[in-house]
Amino acid sequence: MNSIQPVMTHAQICAVEECAPGIFFFAITAPDIAHRAMPGQFIMVHVPGGGTDPLLPRPFSICGTEGSLLYLLIKVKGIGTQRISNLQEGQFLHIIGPLGNYFVLPDRNTNAILVAGGIGIAPLLFLGTYLQQHSSPNKFKLLYGIPSAKEASVLERFSHLLCYCDIATEDGTTGFHGTVVDLLDTHIRKIAFSQTKDLFIYACGPRPMLTALAAITQNYHITCQASFETKMACGVGACMGCVISDRNGVYKRICADGPVFPLDDMVQGVGFLK
Amino acid sequence: MSEQILDMTVIIGKLVLRNPVIIASGVFGYGREYDGLIDVERLGAIITKGISLRPSLGNPGPRIVETPSGMLNAIGLHNIGFDAFVKEKLPLLRQLNVPVIVNFYGSSVEEYAELARKLNECDGISGLEVNISCPNIRNGGIAFGIDADMAAAVTRAVRGETALPLIVKLSPNVTSIVDIALSVVNAGADALSLINTITGMVIDIESQTPVLGNITGGLSGPAIRPIAVRMVWEVAQHVAVPIIGVGGIITADDALQFLIAGATAIQVGTGIFVNPKAPEEIITGIASFMTRHHYVHITDIIGSLRVSSKSEDSDARDK
Numbered sequence: 001m002n003s004i005q006p007v008m009t010h011a012q013i014c015a016v017e018e019c020a021p022g023i024f025f026f027a028i029t030a031p032d033i034a035h036r037a038m039p040g041q042f043i044m045v046h047v048p049g050g051g052t053d054p055l056l057p058r059p060f061s062i063c064g065t066e067g068s069l070l071y072l073l074i075k076v077k078g079i080g081t082q083r084i085s086n087l088q089e090g091q092f093l094h095i096i097g098p099l100g101n102y103f104v105l106p107d108r109n110t111n112a113i114l115v116a117g118g119i120g121i122a123p124l125l126f127l128g129t130y131l132q133q134h135s136s137p138n139k140f141k142l143l144y145g146i147p148s149a150k151e152a153s154v155l156e157r158f159s160h161l162l163c164y165c166d167i168a169t170e171d172g173t174t175g176f177h178g179t180v181v182d183l184l185d186t187h188i189r190k191i192a193f194s195q196t197k198d199l200f201i202y203a204c205g206p207r208p209m210l211t212a213l214a215a216i217t218q219n220y221h222i223t224c225q226a227s228f229e230t231k232m233a234c235g236v237g238a239c240m241g242c243v244i245s246d247r248n249g250v251y252k253r254i255c256a257d258g259p260v261f262p263l264d265d266m267v268q269g270v271g272f273l274k
Numbered sequence: 275m276s277e278q279i280l281d282m283t284v285i286i287g288k289l290v291l292r293n294p295v296i297i298a299s300g301v302f303g304y305g306r307e308y309d310g311l312i313d314v315e316r317l318g319a320i321i322t323k324g325i326s327l328r329p330s331l332g333n334p335g336p337r338i339v340e341t342p343s344g345m346l347n348a349i350g351l352h353n354i355g356f357d358a359f360v361k362e363k364l365p366l367l368r369q370l371n372v373p374v375i376v377n378f379y380g381s382s383v384e385e386y387a388e389l390a391r392k393l394n395e396c397d398g399i400s401g402l403e404v405n406i407s408c409p410n411i412r413n414g415g416i417a418f419g420i421d422a423d424m425a426a427a428v429t430r431a432v433r434g435e436t437a438l439p440l441i442v443k444l445s446p447n448v449t450s451i452v453d454i455a456l457s458v459v460n461a462g463a464d465a466l467s468l469i470n471t472i473t474g475m476v477i478d479i480e481s482q483t484p485v486l487g488n489i490t491g492g493l494s495g496p497a498i499r500p501i502a503v504r505m506v507w508e509v510a511q512h513v514a515v516p517i518i519g520v521g522g523i524i525t526a527d528d529a530l531q532f533l534i535a536g537a538t539a540i541q542v543g544t545g546i547f548v549n550p551k552a553p554e555e556i557i558t559g560i561a562s563f564m565t566r567h568h569y570v571h572i573t574d575i576i577g578s579l580r581v582s583s584k585s586e587d588s589d590a591r592d593k
Contacts, residue, residue, distance in 0.1 A: 005310030008550060052343040052496040052524070056547055096311065233338050233345060233547045238303035240352045241338035251332055251352060271334050271487065
C-alpha cells in the first residue's frame with residue numbers, strides 16, 4: 001500500500017513547450033500532488049480526447065515541483081503521448097498522483113552521481129533540484145546521455161543544474177563522445193579507489209543502459225538505485241500488470257513496490273531486457 | 275426525485291447489496307490499493323484478487339498490452355495465497371463498510387473444495403466467487419470452465435463446503451455458455467458472473483514474437499462489451515439465478531445495457547483503470563436514468579429488454 005494516498009485531479013496546463021525535438025515540457029497546477037511529491041515518484045495521465053482508444057492512462061515521472069506547480073517531461077512515442085503533447089496552455093490534464101516510492105536520499109558525506117539516459121532524465125532533474133536546494137550531499141554530478149546535441153536543449157528549462165551536468169552524445173556533437181555509461185566510467189577512474197565507497201549512483205534510462213551501468217557499479221562496489229519505466233494499467237499496485245523479476249525470481253510491481261529499486265537486485269532478474 | 279428514495283437494492287443469493295455496482299476481481303488487488311481514489315463504501319460490493327491455497331508467482335512479463343478499446347492481460351493469478359490473505363489482507367478489508375466477495379481458484383476439484391472450506395471459516399467474507407475461467411494458467415482456471423461436467427463438479431464440491439453466497443464466474447471461451455451456465459446452476463451456484471476475459475494474442479512484427487510473456491492473454495475492456503451483453507441476455511433466458519454482468523463497463527449507459535439484458539448486478543473491471551471514479555459515477559448515472567424513466571425500484575429495469583415481434587420474426591427467418 002502506498003504510504004502517501006494519491007489523489008485524482010484535473011490539472012490546468014500553465015505552460016507547455018517543445019523543449020527539444022519530440023520532447024515536451026509541461027507545467028501544470030496540481031497543488032495536492034506538487035506539495036507532497038518526492039523525487040522518483042510518478043503520476044498517471046489520462047489520454048485526452050474522450051473515447052476508449054487508447055484506453056489506458058500513461059505513467060510519467062515527475063521532473064520537478066515548484067509551489068503548486070508540477071513539472072513533466074513527455075517524449076512522444078505513440079498515440080497517447082502524441083495526444084497529450086497536442087494540449088495547449090489553459091487546457092486540463094486528468095491525472096492521478098503522487099504514485100510509487102522514491103529515491104532514498106544520500107547522506108551528507110556521500111557523493112552522488114545521477115546517470116540519465118534519454119528521457120530518463122525526468123526523475124533525475126527532480127532529484128538534482130532537490131539535492132541542490134537541500135545542499136545535501138555536499139557534491140553531486142548529473143550525467144546526461146543523448147543521441148545528439150539537439151536534445152541537450154531539454155536542460156535549458158533547468159539552468160540551475162547546468163553547473164552540475166556533463167553531457168555524453170552518441171554522435172559526439174557535444175560533450176563526451178560515447179554513452180553515458182562510458183562517461184561515468186571516465187569519471188570514476190579519476191576518483192581514488194578508496195573513495196568510490198562514498199559514491200552513490202542514481203539512474204534512469206533504457207534497460208540496456210542499466211545493464212551496462214550495473215557492470216560498472218558491481219565492479220567498483222558502488223550502490224545504485226534505478227528508476228524503472230514500463231507500461232502500466234492501474235498505477236497503484238492493484239492489477240499486478242507491471243512486474244519486474246528480482247534476482248530471487250520474485251515479481252515486483254514497478255508501480256507500487258517501485259519504480260525505484262536497487263539496480264543490483266533487478267538487473268539479474270529473468271527477462272530484464274525483454 | 276432524489277437518489278435517496280430510489281430503491282437500488284439488489285439481492286444475490288442471500289446477499290443484499292445497497293446497489294448493483296461491484297468492483298470486479300483482479301483490478302482491485304486486495305481492496306485497499308485504491309484508498310483515496312475510490313469511496314468503496316458507496317458501492318454494492320467489492321471482489322478481491324483471485325487467491326489460491328498457496329502463493330502463486332504469476333506469469334513472466336510483459337503481462338499487459340493495450341489493444342483497440344481494450345487490453346490483454348496474462349497476470350497468471352499472481353497472488354499471496356490463502357494464509358497471507360487471511361493474516362495480512364482480511365483484517366484491512368474488515369475495516370470497510372462494504373460487502374467483500376473473495377474470488378478464488380484451485381488446480382483440482384479437491385483444492386477448490388479445501389479453499390472453500392477454509393474461506394467459509396473466515397470472518398468478514400460476504401460471498402465467494404469461484405474462478406473457473408482464467409485463461410492464463412495451465413492448471414485450473416479455464417480448464418474447469420470450458421467443460422460443463424467439470425464446471426458442475428467444481429461447483430458441487432465448493433457448494434458442499436460453504437453456505438456463503440456462491441457465485442461462479444464463467445468463461446466466454448466456449449461454444450455454448452448457456453450449457454455451462456445451466457450445469458453450474460444445477461450444481462448449486464447462487465449466481466453467475468459473466469463474462470471473464472476472451473483469449474487473445476498480440477504479435478510484435480519487428481521481433482516476430484508474442485508481446486505477452488505468456489504468449490496469449492485475456493482481452494477485456496469496451497472491446498468485449500457487446501459480446502458480454504449478448505451472453506448475459508442469452509443466459510438470462512435460461513437460468514433463474516441472478517446474473518452479474520461484467521465486460522467493458524465504464525459508464526452508467528454501459529451498465530444499464532447489462533441490467534436491461536437481464537443482469538441483476540454489474541462489475542466494473544478494466545474500467546477503473548480508465549476512471550477510478552467510474553463505479554461511483556455509474557451509481558449516480560443509474561439513479562438519474564431511473565428518475566428520468568420513472569423507475570422507483572431498480573429490479574424493474576432488470577431484464578426489461580423489449581424485443582419487437584418484427585425482430586423476433588427476422589430471428590426466426592434467419593434460422
